[in-house]
Amino acid sequence: MADMTRVLIVGAGPAGIRAAETCVKAGLHPVVVDEAKQAGGQIYRRPSIETNYGAKGRYGSEAAKAVALHRCFDQMVAKGQLTHLPHSSVTSIGQNNAQILTDDGIQCLRFERLILATGAGDRLLPIPGWQSAGVFSLGAMQIALKTQEAALGRRLVLAGTGPLLTLVAAQLIKAGADVLAVLDTAPMRQQLKGAWAMAMARPIVTLRGGYLRSVIGRRYHAGVNTLSIKTNKRGPTHLHWHDHKGQQHQTPCDAVGLGWHLMADTQLADLVGAQFEWSPEWSQWLPTIDKVGRIGKGVYLAGDGTRILGADAAECAGHIAASACLADMSLSPELNKRVLRRYARMRRFASGLATAFQLPQDLMKQLPGDTVVCRCEGVTVNDITKAAQRVGIEINRVKSQCRVGMGRCQGRYCQFAASQVLAGIGQTAPREVGRLRAQPPIRPVPISAVLNSECVKEQP
Secondary structure (H helix, E strand, O other): OOOEEEEEEEOOOHHHHHHHHHHHHOOOOOEEEOOOOOOOOOOOOOOOOOOOOOHHHHHHHHHHHHHHHHHHHHHHHHOOOOEEEOOOEEEEEEOOEEEEEEOOEEEEEEEEEEEEOOOEEEOOOOOOOOOOOOEEEHHHHHHHHHHHOOOOOOOEEEEEEOHHHHHHHHHHHHOOOOEEEEEEOOOHHHHHHHHHHHHHHOHHHHHHHHHHHHHHHHHEEEOOEEEEEEEEOOEEEEEEEEOOOOOEEEEEOOEEEEEEOEEEOOHHHHHOOOOEEEEOOOOEEEEOOOOOOEEEOOEEEOHHHOOOOOHHHHHHHHHHHHHHHHHHOOOOOOOOHHHHHHHHHHHHHHHHHHHHOOOOHHHHHOOOOOOEEEOOOOEEHHHHHHHHHHHOOOHHHHHHHHOOOOOOOOOOOOHHHHHHHHHHHHOOOHHHHOOOOOOOOOOOOOHHHHHOOHHHHHOO
């Protein structure tokens, strides 16, 4: 790996690939760092082993887009037009220097410009029993299906809200998995309210969503609440829930998939000095960017790490951010106006999604005190409540008292839930609780990698 690059791109999903393509067309040789072994990102993830599951089965109606993106990136690598660092993770970044954890240890790379295309991850809400073995995120279930043709369980129940819930359920059913119930916490009337804006912006995509619902059929239930997972020492046995009429049900299962839409991955943006604002639309803290993704001198954001807009919008955002980067380098590319119009249309579609699949506020208010909020550290609602009584409801103070957000995930899965609990204690809005500050390293790093790293040794 070179010691210096003009453009460093973090992430090789749709946004990162299009950003790299834009830079290459301008004559630059970017370095692309990605945690996966092959480019594609979460939505277009490629299998880690040889399978009989073709592109159509893996990506459905998006197969042609996925194959085109894979081919685009692979050709740039084959022609030596960029440097690809697969199976690598940027663990710390600052002062135009990135520490990258590779299979060979930590390496340091200086850069002139930085494009972050870090994407998003599952948003999970705590429910009783969710800390048990056999309870997975929807993203984890999708990864296992795409990469290994495996269903994580014999009798599955999926719960949450958002388009990923419908997509994963339909993919599992088509693959032959025994999905017993798909439980959506968003009421149907709310979904119909958002569906109008979605259909106006992207009618074909909206129709595809309707088709996926038809695949799920009578397994699908909208407006559910009061979820809890009953378990034994081997994992889930039943999922208890109430339907929109208040009637109680219990569905037998040995695996549960959970997910309430997505959370933007913003840890690296935080480390490089991004400002954040609370988004009522998406119920999360998002980095402040200008209209082309710029957050400051030489730093640009693209894709779901800025706004949860989906794969197609991420491609547009990658092109836009890279074009802004090139313009700031006096290479002055012509920004495609068609891409800007397409991106604006996708933002309208995403706003419809946010309206249709709002978070269930009542679900958090119903949690028993012994419900685990932070699975990494085993922190319960009662633990958070006691910490707040000592130091107030500011989330970083509470973190210092009870270790919520200090585990392996660094708060990615528990920050939102902890904020909701604290907001309830203080009778205030979640934005008043604050957000967890990112701390390097943002991924677990082996001690041996640190000890053997020359770039770490050189730092004071």
